Amino acid sequence: DGxxxxxxxxxxxxxxxxxxxSCEQNLNHDAMYWYRQDPGQGLRLIYYSQIVxxxxxxxxxxxxxxxxxxxxxxxxxxxxxxxxxxxFYLCASMETALTNEQFFGPGTRLTVL
Amino acid sequence: xQSLEQPSxxxxxxxxxxxxxxxxxxxxxxxxxxxxxxxxxAPTFLxxxxxxxxxxxxxxxxxxxxxxxxxxxxxxxxxxxxSASYFCAxxxxxxxxxxxxxxxxxxxxxP
Numbered sequence: 001d002g003x004x005x006x007x008x009x010x011x012x013x014x015x016x017x018x019x020x021x022s023c024e025q026n027l028n029h030d031a032m033y034w035y036r037q038d039p040g041q042g043l044r045l046i047y048y049s050q051i052v053x054x055x056x057x058x059x060x061x062x063x064x065x066x067x068x069x070x071x072x073x074x075x076x077x078x079x080x081x082x083x084x085x086x087x088f089y090l091c092a093s094m095e096t097a098l099t100n101e102q103f104f105g106p107g108t109r110l111t112v113l
Numbered sequence: 114x115q116s117l118e119q120p121s122x123x124x125x126x127x128x129x130x131x132x133x134x135x136x137x138x139x140x141x142x143x144x145x146x147x148x149x150x151x152x153x154x155a156p157t158f159l160x161x162x163x164x165x166x167x168x169x170x171x172x173x174x175x176x177x178x179x180x181x182x183x184x185x186x187x188x189x190x191x192x193x194x195x196s197a198s199y200f201c202a203x204x205x206x207x208x209x210x211x212x213x214x215x216x217x218x219x220x221x222x223x224p
Contacts, residue, residue: 033211042117042200042214043156056209090155097210100146100163104155 002027004105006091011110013078013085021076021108023091031094032074033102036060036087043090049074050097078110086112115139115208117215119201124221125191133186133199133218141206145177145184150217151197159186159199188220196222 004025013019025032031050035043045058049068063082068074074093078085088109092102117137125131135145144163148156160168162177162184174187188195198217204210 040121040216042216043202043212044214045211048211058211100144100161101158102148102156102212104157107155 004091004093004103006089006105006108008108009106011108013110013112015112016080018077018079019110021078021089021091021110023074023076023105025072025074025091025093025103025105027093027095027103028071029093029095029103030071031097032068033092033094034058034064034066034074034076035090035092037090037107038087046076046089085110115203115205115213117201117203117213119199119215119218121216122219122221124223127191127193127222127224129191130187130189131191131220133188133201133220135184135186135201135215137182137184137201137203137215139182139203139205139207139213141208142179142182143204143206143210145175146202146204146212147173147175147186148200148202149197150200156200191222193222193224196220 007022033048034046047066049055065077090107091105119135146161147159150156160175167176172189177184200217201215202212
């Protein structure tokens with residue numbers, strides 16, 4: 001079955017710690033995205049990558065970092081510089097940057113204790 | 114700047130028809146998408162409008178008027194499973210074709 005996997009589903013971290021969220025897709029999609037969703041809000045773009053070895057900042061990139069070393073993988077690191085990291089994080093992919101449908105993973109709910 | 118407006122909550126009765134409106138402001142409009150998200154779940158794609166008019170997919174239809182910067186999602190024959198949040202999202206040329214999301218409309222369906 002083709003799809004996007006994110007792990008873990010729930011993640012707890014202490015203040016001051018960096019944490020990496022995994023995102024893997026086997027859809028052979030070129031473009032991948034990381035979003036943050038806060039309760040009752042829409043999605044805000046953190047980072048995106050339209051091709052391997054290239055990525056761009058979204059609207060709220062501060063305190064986050066990414067890499068795109070392989071087509072199928074786009075991990076997100078939440079650093080200690082992110083002031084309010086508790087949120088629901090969603091990874092998505094698209095066949096190309098100009099196709100219409102984004103496919104989403106199940107999300108990771110990060111809680112900072 | 115860029116902005117999207119949609120109602121925060123809509124209530125309807127099972128079996129009825131409901132319309133969720135979306136107005137947008139963007140300088141490089143490329144297309145309007147609609148996504149559904151159940152509580153705790155991930156968004157799933159419903160429809161896309163790149164040109165004016167109505168797109169129909171089963172019980173769901175979506176409409177776009179570029180001259181009015183306005184679109185809507187129409188849900189017919191409502192079922193309890195349609196209780197979810199619905200997001201409109203605009204693709205903007207000036208943002209490298211990335212999606213800009215509305216805050217979502219929570220659809221509550223009563224029996």
